[in-house]
Amino acid sequence: xxxxxxxxxxxxxxxxSCASKPYLSLSRCFSTVLDGxxxxxxxxxxxxxxxxxTIGITDHAQDHLGEVVFVELPEPGGSVSKxxxxxxxxxxxxxxxxNSPISGEIVEVNSKLSEAPGMINSxxxxxxxxxxxxxxxxxxxxxxxxxxxxTKFCEEEDASH
Amino acid sequence: xxGPLKLEVWKMGFVNYLDxxxxxxxxxxxxxxxxxxxxxxxxxxxxxxxxxxxxxxxxLLIPASELKNIGAELHYTQRGGDIxxxxxxxxxxxxxxxxxxxxxxxxxxxxxxxxxxIELSSLYGVKACAGQKGETGVWVGxxxxxxxxxxxxxxxxxxxxxxxxxxxLKYFKHIVPCGITDKEVTSLRRETSxxxxxxxxxxxxxxxxFARLFGYNTVVWKENxxxxxxxxxxx
Numbered sequence: 001x002x003x004x005x006x007x008x009x010x011x012x013x014x015x016x017s018c019a020s021k022p023y024l025s026l027s028r029c030f031s032t033v034l035d036g037x038x039x040x041x042x043x044x045x046x047x048x049x050x051x052x053x054t055i056g057i058t059d060h061a062q063d064h065l066g067e068v069v070f071v072e073l074p075e076p077g078g079s080v081s082k083x084x085x086x087x088x089x090x091x092x093x094x095x096x097x098x099n100s101p102i103s104g105e106i107v108e109v110n111s112k113l114s115e116a117p118g119m120i121n122s123x124x125x126x127x128x129x130x131x132x133x134x135x136x137x138x139x140x141x142x143x144x145x146x147x148x149x150x151t152k153f154c155e156e157e158d159a160s161h
Numbered sequence: 162x163x164g165p166l167k168l169e170v171w172k173m174g175f176v177n178y179l180d181x182x183x184x185x186x187x188x189x190x191x192x193x194x195x196x197x198x199x200x201x202x203x204x205x206x207x208x209x210x211x212x213x214x215x216x217x218x219x220x221l222l223i224p225a226s227e228l229k230n231i232g233a234e235l236h237y238t239q240r241g242g243d244i245x246x247x248x249x250x251x252x253x254x255x256x257x258x259x260x261x262x263x264x265x266x267x268x269x270x271x272x273x274x275x276x277x278x279i280e281l282s283s284l285y286g287v288k289a290c291a292g293q294k295g296e297t298g299v300w301v302g303x304x305x306x307x308x309x310x311x312x313x314x315x316x317x318x319x320x321x322x323x324x325x326x327x328x329x330l331k332y333f334k335h336i337v338p339c340g341i342t343d344k345e346v347t348s349l350r351r352e353t354s355x356x357x358x359x360x361x362x363x364x365x366x367x368x369x370x371f372a373r374l375f376g377y378n379t380v381v382w383k384e385n386x387x388x389x390x391x392x393x394x395x396x
Contacts, residue, residue: 064265064268065268066266069295092267092297093242094313095214095312157261
């Protein structure tokens, strides 16, 4: 407990987001959390730019999944609903559902991921993006977490182990 | 610090694959709604080949139409992993647990499933280890003794692990097991010089290893749980 508090206060002093178990080696600790994105409790991120929202999974998520070897994504033109699954990834012989943080119409899908699923691990916020959506209820974005909230959420989730 | 963790274990004997799948789907839904605690199904299947989400049926080496002749079924599933075989004398565990509540990701969860089988093997003096990168599972040297294939939906697990106590290994000749060529499949019977107790004892040991590794303080046993199946438990 004391070590966790020390690590948190050290992280705060260094202004670093610490989103993992602090009692592991600190160099292993930090998942990247980007400002300006919104986050769901199921570890997906949303980047809202104009009329389009891009969705992917976070650095914390890809780290906890392990090496992604397969990605299943929907077709463009389909729709997604907040909290419902839209696809899946496979890593370490486990398929994990990916859930959409918002509702809307799918306007683009990252087809590169079928050939290079590992981009989700190496570039979760950029080349590893999964779908682009036209949000049908923009107010849904407000109920998602900001970067600070999500960082704290990850810390608490990892600490419960 | 999390509170006390309860595991409910269903000892089910022989269960047809599809019946087990339907049961898991129901339990996943119940667990997601917190109607049930973390639940562990312990069972065996009649001879059954299964494929994962990637549908790697090029790894089935005989025509699907011939499977009936060898007394086996084939099922496509949503789990991770490649093709595998399940059959009598193979201990199967299907944990239906909430990974979010215990703070585990897929990678850590699978590692703990590997550890469960590694620990069980060590009870019989068998030195098993986790696979190299990309070869999830449990190995004794170059021979595979335990397989894993998991599905995680809204943080709830289904499918799980299969540990070879003494299955009929010739069934594995009809597939490229787990998509890995040139590696043998083995069993506890083959690897240990220790006398094996009854399979029921080994199943209970496997369950205990699981419960201990996952930190369950309370284990509740449910004998002869009801399931929609015509199959009777075979002793």
